[in-house]
Amino acid sequence: MMEFFMEYKDMLFEGSYETLLMTFASTIFAYIIGLPLGVTMVITDAHGISPQKTLNTVLGTIINIGRSIPFVILIVAVIPLTRFIVGKAIGPVAAIVPLTIAAAPFVARMVETALQEVDPGVVEAAKTMGATNAQIALKVLLPEAVPSLIRGFSITTITLIGYSAMAGAFGAGGLGDIAIRYGHHRYQADIMWVTVVLIVVIVQAIQMCFELAAKKIDKRNK
Amino acid sequence: MIRIENLSKIFKTSNEVHALRSVSTHVEAGDIFGVIGMSGAGKSTLLRCIAQLEKPTSGAIYIEGKNITELSGKENIELRKRVGVIFQGYHLLMQRTVRDNIAFPLELSGIKKEERYKRVEELLALVGLENKADAYPSQLSGGQMQRVAIARALANNPSILLCDEPTSALDSLTTKAILKLLKDINEKLGVTVFIITHEIGVVKSICRHVAVINEGELVEQGATDEVLSNPKHHATELLLGISNIAEGGDAE
């Protein structure tokens, strides 16, 4: 046991680090794209504060297309873009590109759902106070949706851990890569199971942290 | 203060709903004006048109002499600050404290934090919630939430307060207290109060003038005592409980 640990600990640490790097970096980039996209979807909705049918339909279609492309195909399809941005198509940093593209539309929908939960009456009340659309978005919709947004962030992160493992099959590194190289190619099931346990632990830890944060921040049930 | 001329509102859904049919009325400055009617009569639609939450199909609304549909964007925002609105459902920001809820309209106006909180203290005292400043809305009772909503609506020193069934979700004692608060606000601050209700008791206890609305039509209006003591329309009798729907006769 000890020997096993000593032999593979560097590799497993490195794998965990790469997985976390890929996951969090792409989550953040996905939010940079997806958050404004989701907010725009809510604002331009037919029942939103500034209905714009064409824009809403176009963005909605792009999001749906993005969400329906299977991730394995996306990885391969965006290789030219990945090369252009990162300079190479292999390794955890390169994997951030397809992971971000896969997650952005997912994030947009998550943000959209979170903001739709905000009581429309509160938005109307803000309107009667003379709030501009920007003020409604920044001071009403987003702050009121924070607990829900945090839960969405947690779901996105966890989903991306799964995707990052898939990217491992395409040389992205991380725990998924290790599981495939040792477990699949070299029949070292023990290493594969250790990576599975590590992934489960990481997912549980993330879920717990965000759930706690969402509960603590939410002022609705105090 | 508020003048309404031939206001009509048609909602075009699967069929056309005539929510308001050529409603005309006038609310004088400093009045407490009640609008009463059955559920679905068009009361909220009327208030929502005045509050610019709904666009009239035809007709005009003048507030302080200005036609509200003809204002520029900036004038519109200015006008909205002169007109406070409260709702049956309070519509408070659930993630903000009482203090920050009341400060919210001041924040929208870009007023500095220090000045904002000074004004909030005055408003908290006005509605009697000094000890709840740091509470969140979910920690308050309905009556307390409505007090927060009233304080918030008054933050910008409006000349008019529009109230859509402000006490319909409250018990009778709390209703009394909220109505007394609205009356105080009217008397002490000179704010014109426009209140919508389906309860005749609300009209009796605070309204100086009343309009009765029935199926989108304003069927009678005048000084409260006169309208209530000498109802001319069947709808008014129904609301007064003199007549009942089943028999069309005496409710005794």
Ligand SMILES: Nc1ncnc2c1ncn2[C@@H]1O[C@H](COP(=O)(O)OP(=O)(O)OP(=O)(O)O)[C@@H](O)[C@H]1O
């Ligand atoms: N957004 C809308 N779309 C379609 N119809 C509507 C809309 N808002 C109101 N209506 C209809 O207009 C009519 C008047 O509604 P309104 O809400 O003004 O009534 P109310 O007098 O306030 O009733 P209540 O006492 O139940 O609040 C109703 O028939 C209602 O169904």
Ligand SMILES: [Mg+2]
């Ligand atoms: Mg109503």
